[in-house]
Amino acid sequence: MSTLNVSNITDGTTTVGTSYVVNGSAKMWVSLNDAAVVKDSFNVSSASDSGVGKYTVNFTNAFSNSDYANAMIAVDADGNGYISGKSTTSVRYNNYTTTFTDAPTEGMIMGDLA
Amino acid sequence: MTHGHLWDRLAEAKSRLEPVQSKYRVVFEDPATPDEPAKVLCPDPNWMAAALEGNILPPIDTYQRDRLVSDGQPKEHPYAKPIGPMSEEEAIEYLIMKDIDPAVWQEYRGNRTIMKIVPVELVPSDRSFRNAWKINQEADERIAA
Numbered sequence: 001m002s003t004l005n006v007s008n009i010t011d012g013t014t015t016v017g018t019s020y021v022v023n024g025s026a027k028m029w030v031s032l033n034d035a036a037v038v039k040d041s042f043n044v045s046s047a048s049d050s051g052v053g054k055y056t057v058n059f060t061n062a063f064s065n066s067d068y069a070n071a072m073i074a075v076d077a078d079g080n081g082y083i084s085g086k087s088t089t090s091v092r093y094n095n096y097t098t099t100f101t102d103a104p105t106e107g108m109i110m111g112d113l114a
Numbered sequence: 115m116t117h118g119h120l121w122d123r124l125a126e127a128k129s130r131l132e133p134v135q136s137k138y139r140v141v142f143e144d145p146a147t148p149d150e151p152a153k154v155l156c157p158d159p160n161w162m163a164a165a166l167e168g169n170i171l172p173p174i175d176t177y178q179r180d181r182l183v184s185d186g187q188p189k190e191h192p193y194a195k196p197i198g199p200m201s202e203e204e205a206i207e208y209l210i211m212k213d214i215d216p217a218v219w220q221e222y223r224g225n226r227t228i229m230k231i232v233p234v235e236l237v238p239s240d241r242s243f244r245n246a247w248k249i250n251q252e253a254d255e256r257i258a259a
Binding site for chain 2: 003027034035036037038040041042043044045046047048049050051052056058060061062064065066088090102113114
């Protein structure tokens with residue numbers, strides 16, 4: 001693997017620091033089916049089906065702290081998804097309407113890696 | 115040659131390796147929450163491809179030492195020298211030690227079987243009674259629904 005060691009990236013007109021690119025990249029993303037089988041992902045080691053509508057995602061490269069920004073959504077499902085159990089190594093996605101509901105679920109994290 | 119950061123290796127591997135869907139699942143119960151249903155852990159296909167390929171993932175003991183490191187403090191596993199290729203069975207064992215609480219796979223001393231590695235086809239596809247799933251304590255390996 002080759003490494004390009006540069007401070008800035010430019011297209012000839014606009015210049016941006018590589019730190020903006022690195023810090024602005026999603027450090028984890030995942031697309032699960034309704035039984036926590038990973039359809040596609042990055043920086044995920046496994047996902048657990050923890051019960052109806054409850055999915056735990058485990059990270060391959062841990063985060064520095066659990067203050068990362070995390071977005072998730074249940075696909076084609078009415079109601080509210082919410083995030084719980086945030087840690088440096090995993091997070092739980094919950095799909096909830098009037099009760100917990102199985103649904104394909106997607107998530108993405110912006111934050112600092114360990 | 116330096117082995118770089120784990121995240122860089124994952125990015126490179128993602129661009130090069132075909133994902134591998136595992137033939138296995140890990141079914142487990144958390145002894146701390148006996149009223150909750152059995153959980154089913156599914157390996158990530160990109161992670162499994164990296165495990166089978168080798169020279170991407172760090173040694174499992176680095177993750178175990180990092181469990182004891184406080185948030186915000188430097189962790190060992192992203193910078194550790196990667197290990198060689200694993201078989202799928204070895205990769206599942208690695209994943210158990212990485213992603214399942216030691217209270218399940220190491221410290222439990224009760225009489226129930228609280229963890230099993232099972233072929234995918236033994237996990238029920240009918241989720242009507244998902245919240246009642248428990249590990250079957252009989253000799254066969256199906257999950258009771």
